[in-house]
Amino acid sequence: QVQLVESGGGVVQPGRSLRLSCAASGFIFSDFVMHWVRQAPGKGLEWVAVIWYDGSNKYYADSVKGRFTISRDNSKNTLSLQMNSLRAEDTAVYYCARERESRGWFGELLSNWFDPWGQGTLVTVSS
């Protein structure tokens, strides 16, 4: 079955770095756009980053732009998130998610959604 398993979370001091991984299985990883979404304790969902099928395009939320880097290794079915210069406000559960999408007659993106999600990994930024 389709499965996403995150790892790499933990406690880290402000200003330090952490790298998250997401292992994908049960589907052809290179056929899908992948995302990271986070959720601060007791708060709602916040989109973080997206990476294209082959890694050719990457986009980030303004809150993490310049500090976080999303990447993927299609040969290993793995998605990663390199987080640098971490702040207290980056404390959250980080989920990886597979994108599903609908396209128009000319291939234009009409909408996208997430299915499935991984179980999440907790990142705590604290001194």
Next chain:
Amino acid sequence: SYVLTQPPSVSVAPGQTARITCGGNNIGSKSVHWYQQKPNQAPVLVVYDDSDRPSGIPERFSGSNSGNTATLTISRVEAGDEADYYCQVWDTSSDQVVFGGGTKLTVL
């Protein structure tokens, strides 16, 4: 940036119908997706493209979208439906994913 507004909470008795709204400027022109999140669990997709259901999601879950409001409707509510529900769209103007703030559904 595009903003989605959800009521913080909705309460309903078992067996009744719950309606959770998601407001946005001309949201009817966008496709809206809904997720259910139970405590300490990852979100699960329950409705996509306004009104389609993924396999395995009960027919009790339905969606609609028009004008400035999208609605997730849960019929014959059960205790197991108690959860947080989030709406989501793709904002074409900013090329970013947008989530609503979430609605906590309480089954009385």
